[in-house]
Amino acid sequence: MTNPIKTRREGTILEVTLDRPKANAIDLATSRIMGDVFADFRDDPDLRVAIITGAGDKFFCPGWDLKAAADGDAVDGDYGVGGFGGLQELPNLNKPVIAAVNGIACGGGLELALSADIILAADHATFALPEIRSGTVADAASVKLPKRIPYHIAMELLFTGRWFDAEEARGWGIVNHIHPADKLMEEAWDMARLLASGPPLVYAAIKEIVREAEDEKFQDTMDQITGSKFETVKRLYSSEDQLEGAKAFAEKRDPVWKGR
CATH class of the missing domain: 3.90.226.10 (2-enoyl-CoA Hydratase; Chain A, domain 1)
Structure with missing residues (x-):
């Protein structure tokens, strides 16, 4: 088969x-x-x-x-x-x-x-x-x-x-x-x-937020985000990629995303 x-x-x-x-x-x-x-x-x-x-x-x-x-x-x-x-x-x-x-x-x-x-x-x-x-x-x-x-x-x-x-x-x-x-x-x-070519950690955060927010009230989801309840968001904001994005913007160049 x-x-x-x-x-x-x-x-x-x-x-x-x-x-x-x-x-x-x-x-x-x-x-x-x-x-x-x-x-x-x-x-x-x-x-x-x-x-x-x-x-x-x-x-x-x-x-x-x-x-x-x-x-x-x-x-x-x-x-x-x-x-x-x-x-x-x-x-x-x-x-x-x-x-x-x-x-x-x-x-x-x-x-x-x-x-x-x-x-x-x-x-x-x-x-x-x-x-x-x-x-x-x-x-x-x-x-x-x-x-x-x-x-x-x-x-x-x-x-x-x-x-x-x-x-x-x-x-x-x-x-x-x-x-x-x-x-x-x-x-x-x-x-x-x-x-x-884009930032994989940002994609992950977007997908988790969208998925979890589907049946939640807006403020409840926002509270989870700001309270670091989403693993993907927590990982994003402590990542090398997040720092790379800021550096690339300041240096007027394309970022190099590593997914970490």
Whole structure:
């Protein structure tokens, strides 16, 4: 059996490709592999940014593999350390992740993309949450979408399961940028290199603050920050990088980030 996950590493960037013909659907075994890949990315101090994409030009990911489910994969089975697709529930992932949506992203595939920090889409990409039509619930999307886009639009997409294109996705803020299909990965790598050149300790602090603040009142989160309750913030303000940033500004030069 071939590995359904292909990885490519260049410097501090990791590209992860879901390659499971014919449609890049995810079964339990694939989800566990993805969780291990992203956990290794999280824990590797030499990696700073990840890109997640799909093989081919038709499917990013249609979500759960219904054929595998029919053969015995339980919907409540072991998805691995990161939950479905390896990203949604992976704890303490404090590094930027870019989703390069190269085609159809529906159901759990759209939820996988939503687990990234930045979403780039090919101009032919399409999206949907069709779980409603099979009598199931898009659970992660039901949690995330109403917090990220207008409530009434999120509920329409969840209730109807209708398809929408990349332009509409960008209009609602689901997608950051749209690119010609043959330029998508080039643009994703350009974005990854830009982020990889930035301060990793600041990224870590941003991600922890955003994650922890999601269900907190503003002042409660600010009190945690100023009270040094966030490990990433505490580490940042006692780091060489924080001092380097100040020195580089004073000396009118580009900073050299070391992640420590």
